[in-house]
Amino acid sequence: MTAALETIGLEKHFGGIAAVNQLSLAIAKGARHALIGPNGAGKTTVINLLTGVVRPSAGRIVLEGEDITKLDTHKRVQRGLARTFQINQLFLDLTPLETVGLAISERMGSGSHWWRLVGSSPAVTEEIVDILAQFHLSDVMYERTGNLPYGKQRLLEIALAIACRPRVLLLDEPAAGVPDAERHEILATVAALPADVSVLLIEHDMDIVFSFADRISVLVNGALFIDGAPEDVARDPRVKAVYLGESLNHAVEYETGRVG
Amino acid sequence: MEYAFWVAAFTSIFAFGGWLAELSSFFSNRHLILTEIAWLGLFALSLDLILGYAGIISLGHAAFFGLGSYAAALFAKHAIINEPVLALIVSGCIAALLGFATSFLVLRGADLTRLMVTLGIALIMREIANQLPDLTGGADGLQGVTIAPVLGMFAFDIFGHVAYVYCLAVLFLLARRIVYSPFGLSLRAVKGNPLRSSLIGMSINSRLIAIYTLAAFYAGVAGALLAQTTAFASLDVFSFERSADLLLVLIIGGAGYLYGGLIGAVIFKLMQDWIANLTPQYWQFWIGLVLVLIVLIGRERIGLWFAMARSLAARALHSSDKSGASLLREQRNELHHASRWNGDIDHRSEARRSGGDH
Numbered sequence: 027m028t029a030a031l032e033t034i035g036l037e038k039h040f041g042g043i044a045a046v047n048q049l050s051l052a053i054a055k056g057a058r059h060a061l062i063g064p065n066g067a068g069k070t071t072v073i074n075l076l077t078g079v080v081r082p083s084a085g086r087i088v089l090e091g092e093d094i095t096k097l098d099t100h101k102r103v104q105r106g107l108a109r110t111f112q113i114n115q116l117f118l119d120l121t122p123l124e125t126v127g128l129a130i131s132e133r134m135g136s137g138s139h140w141w142r143l144v145g146s147s148p149a150v151t152e153e154i155v156d157i158l159a160q161f162h163l164s165d166v167m168y169e170r171t172g173n174l175p176y177g178k179q180r181l182l183e184i185a186l187a188i189a190c191r192p193r194v195l196l197l198d199e200p201a202a203g204v205p206d207a208e209r210h211e212i213l214a215t216v217a218a219l220p221a222d223v224s225v226l227l228i229e230h231d232m233d234i235v236f237s238f239a240d241r242i243s244v245l246v247n248g249a250l251f252i253d254g255a256p257e258d259v260a261r262d263p264r265v266k267a268v269y270l271g272e273s274l275n276h277a278v279e280y281e282t283g284r285v286g
Numbered sequence: 287m288e289y290a291f292w293v294a295a296f297t298s299i300f301a302f303g304g305w306l307a308e309l310s311s312f313f314s315n316r317h318l319i320l321t322e323i324a325w326l327g328l329f330a331l332s333l334d335l336i337l338g339y340a341g342i343i344s345l346g347h348a349a350f351f352g353l354g355s356y357a358a359a360l361f362a363k364h365a366i367i368n369e370p371v372l373a374l375i376v377s378g379c380i381a382a383l384l385g386f387a388t389s390f391l392v393l394r395g396a397d398l399t400r401l402m403v404t405l406g407i408a409l410i411m412r413e414i415a416n417q418l419p420d421l422t423g424g425a426d427g428l429q430g431v432t433i434a435p436v437l438g439m440f441a442f443d444i445f446g447h448v449a450y451v452y453c454l455a456v457l458f459l460l461a462r463r464i465v466y467s468p469f470g471l472s473l474r475a476v477k478g479n480p481l482r483s484s485l486i487g488m489s490i491n492s493r494l495i496a497i498y499t500l501a502a503f504y505a506g507v508a509g510a511l512l513a514q515t516t517a518f519a520s521l522d523v524f525s526f527e528r529s530a531d532l533l534l535v536l537i538i539g540g541a542g543y544l545y546g547g548l549i550g551a552v553i554f555k556l557m558q559d560w561i562a563n564l565t566p567q568y569w570q571f572w573i574g575l576v577l578v579l580i581v582l583i584g585r586e587r588i589g590l591w592f593a594m595a596r597s598l599a600a601r602a603l604h605s606s607d608k609s610g611a612s613l614l615r616e617q618r619n620e621l622h623h624a625s626r627w628n629g630d631i632d633h634r635s636e637a638r639r640s641g642g643d644h
Contacts, residue, residue, distance in 0.1 A: 077485060103487035115482040117475050128475050129486040131468045137488060138496075140469035190486055 028091045030055045030224035031076065031107070031194045036085035038071055038248075045071045047248040049085070053194065053224050060227045060239035060256075064268060068248035069228045070112060073196050076226075077109050078102050089194065104133075108192035110183050112199045112228070118172030122163045122182050125171060126154045129189035153189075161185040161215055177208030184215060194224045201234065213238075236260065244268070323555045324454055325511040330535045330547030331461060332504035337533075338542030339465055340497045341477030342392060345401045345529050346408030347505055349388075350381040352524035353411060354506025357381070359428045359519035360421070370433055370514050377510035378503040384411075385502020389495040405526070412524035427520030431513070457507065462544060464500070473497055534577055 029052040038046040045068045053059045061069050074080040076087060078099035087095045094102050117125050130150050131137040145151060158164045161181045166174055171182060184200055201212050213234060219225060229235050235242065235256075242259040244251040246268055252259055259265055329351055336342040357377035361367040367376055391403050415422045422428055464470050476483045476490050484490050513519045522528070531554075539550025557576065561569040580588070 079481065079485075098489075099484040100487050100489050103485060109485060111482075115479055115485070117478040117482065119478050120471075120474065124471060125475075128468075128472060128483075128488070132472075132487040136468055137472050138469050138493065140464045140467045140496075142468065143463075143466050144468055144471050186482075186486060 029053055029088075030057065030090060031226070032088040033072075033076070034086045034088065036072075036075060036087065037083045038068075038075055038080060039083045045248050046075060046082075049245075049248070049250055051243055051250060051253070053226050054241070055224055056222055057224050058227070058238055058240045059225065060229060060235045060242045061245060062229065062232075062235055062242060063245035063251070067245040069245055070198060071248070072245070073109055073198055073226075073228065076196060077107065103190055103192075106191075106193035107196070108187040108190040108194075109196035110187045110198055110200055112202055114179050114183050116171050116179060116182060116186070118170070120171055121168050122158060122171060122174070122178075122185070123154060123167040125182060126157050126185055126189045127151075129186055130154060130157075133190055157185050157189050160218075161188075162211060177204050177211065180204050180208075180212055181215065184212070188219075192223060194226070195219065197225060197227045197229075199228055199230065201229070201231065319555055319559055321511075321515045323551050325508045325515070326532075326535060326555060327548040327551035328454055328457065328511065329505055329508035329532055330539065330551050331458065331544065332501045332508060332547075333532050333536050334541055334544060334547045335461060335465075335497055335501040335504065337536065338544075338546065339470065339473040339477065340494055342494065342498065343397050343400055344392075344404040345526070345533070346404030346406065347501075347532055348524050348526070348528040349404070349408040349411045350385055350502040350505035351509035351512075351528065352408070352415070353384055354378055354381040354509030355513040355519045355523040356415060356422060356428065356509075357506070358510030359431050359513040359517075362433050362514065362517075363428065363431045374507055374510045374514065377513075378507035381506020381509070382499050382503035385505075386495065386499040389498040392498060393491050393494055405529070408524055408526065408529060412521055415521055415524060422519075422521075425521060427518060427522075429518060431517040431519070433514050433517060454511075457504065458544075458548075461504070465544060469493070469496070534573070537577065538580060 031053040033049050033051045036046055036049040036051075037044065047068075049072065051061075051072075061072065063069055071080065075082050078094075078097060082095065085095075086093055089102065089105055089107055092105070094105065094107075097105075117128070120128075124144070127144070127150055128137065130153050131139075131147075134147075134150060136142070136147060136150065155164070158167050161184065163178060163181060163185060166178055171179065174182070180200070180203075184197070187195060187197075197216065200216055201209050204212055216225075216227075217238065227235070227238060229238075239256055241254070242256050243253045244259060244265055251268065252262055252265060254262075329347070332350075333344065333347050336344060354377040357380045358373050361373040361377065362370075367373040388403075388407050391407070392400055395403070416424055418424070419426075465473075472483070472488055472493055475488070476493055480490055509523055512523070535550040535554045536547055537550070538553050539546035539548065554573070557573060558569060561572045565572070
C-alpha cells in the first residue's frame, strides 16, 4: 500500500548548513503521526518542504503515489495537502466568514469568478456555516480576524486548513501560545479530525504527542533519529538523552555501553 | 453611505449640465474640470484596483494611460475607428495587452522591485513614442485629431462630453461588481497574506495577472478619454509626474474601497484649480503640504473627526447618543461587510467572544 505522504532522501541546505538531511519519512493513510525533536531540528523546514513553501536541495516528495516535488504550492493544496502554521498566517483584515469562504471557494473552483457576488453560492455558504460552528467561531464570524483573541485566531488557523478538505494535514504546533483555558478546545478539534485524514503533527508538548500519535518520528539536526510506535520511542533512552539536552555522542555511548 | 455618494455625484453633474446651458461662457471652464476629473478618477480607480485591492504598487501606471491615449488619438486622426465609444474600448484593450505582457515582470519581486519595473516600463514607452515621430509626432505631440460624434449622433462638444462622462459610470459599476466577487475577495487575501493564499489552493499569479491586465484596460480608457476630450496626445501622457500624481490622488482619496480614486480626483483637481488661482507659482507646494498632513494625521483619524463632528451635529439635532467612535466602527463594518455573506446567514449573534476572553 502506498503511503499517504512520503519523502525520499529529502535534503535542504541553507548555505553550508543542512537543515534537513537525507530524510526518508512515510506517513501511512489515516495515520496520526507525530514529528518531534529539539528546537532547531528542522521540523518546520520539513513542513515547508512538503508544502512547497521551500524548494528542496535534493530528494523527492510523493503524495498518494504522485511525485509532487516540483509542483507549485497551490497545486499541492488542490491535491489534498493542507497545513497550519506555528505562527498564525491569517488574513487579518478579513472576517472568519470570508477567510473560510475563500478556502472553500478555491476548492470548489469558484474562487476566480468575477461576475458573481461573494456569498451568492448556497453550497459555499452552507459549508462555511458548518465549519465555523465546528470550530466555535460562529459568534465571531463577522469580526475582523485581527481583532479576535489569540485562541480564536488559532482555531481559525486550523479551520482554514480543514476548509481545504485535505487528505493529508500537517499541523505545526497547533496549541502553541494558547492559554491553558482555551487549549482543550483546540486539542478537541484536532482529536475530532476525520479518521481518513492522515495527520502529521509537530508538537513540543509530550502529553499531547503521546495522547494523539500512533506513530512518532524524532528529528535531530535535520536527520531522522528514530521512527517507531509511541511506546518504543518513549522507552528509547536516546530520545530521553536528546530531550534532556545531552549531546548525541553521549547518548550513543550510553547506548553502545548498554548493548555492549 | 454609497447611495448618498451617488446622489451627490449625480446631482452635481446634473447641476453642472443646467448651469452649462445658462452660463456656458463661464462654465466652459468648469466643464473642463469635469472631464479632467472624469479621466483622472478613472485612472485612479485603475490604480486602486491593483494597489488598493491586490497590493501591487506602481510608479509607472502612465504607461497604460499613455498607450491608450496615443491609440485613441491615432484611431481618430487616421479615421481607423471613428466612433468614440468603440475607439475608447479598443484603446483600453490595447493597453490591456501591454498590461498582460508586463504583468509577468511585476509578479517578480517585492514592492521596491515593482516600483522600479513599473517605472522602467513607463520610461521605455515614453522613449518609444519619442523615437517614432512619424507615427506619434514625437516631441511635438500628435496634432490634427478630430473626434467624430458619439454613436454617430451626438456632436463631440461640451454637451457631448458631459453625456460621454456618464458612460464611465458603466466602467465604475463593472469594477464594483468585480471587487465584490469571489475574485475580488481573493485579491484582498493575496494582498493581506500571499503565503497563506497559495496554501489554501489559490493560484496567486493568475489572479495578479488578471487584475493587472484589467487595471491596464481602465488606465488605457482613461488615457483615451483624455486624448478624445483634448483632441491631442503628447509625450506628457507617459510622464513620471503623471504616475506620481496618480499615487497622490489615491492617497488623498484613500485606497482599497473604490471610491477613493474618484474622491481623490475631485479633491485634487478642485484643489489644484483653486490653489492655482490663488498662487499660480506655488500650487504644488500647497498640494504637497496637504499630502504631508494627510499622511501625518492619518486618514482614519480624519475620518474619526468627521464622524465625531457629525455625531455632535446629530446630537444637537436629535439628541442621538452615539459616539463618534461607534459611528466610525459602524461605517467600517458597513464597508467591510459589503461583501455579502450577511443576508444568507440567519444566526448573526450580537454576543461577542463568548468565554473567549483571557
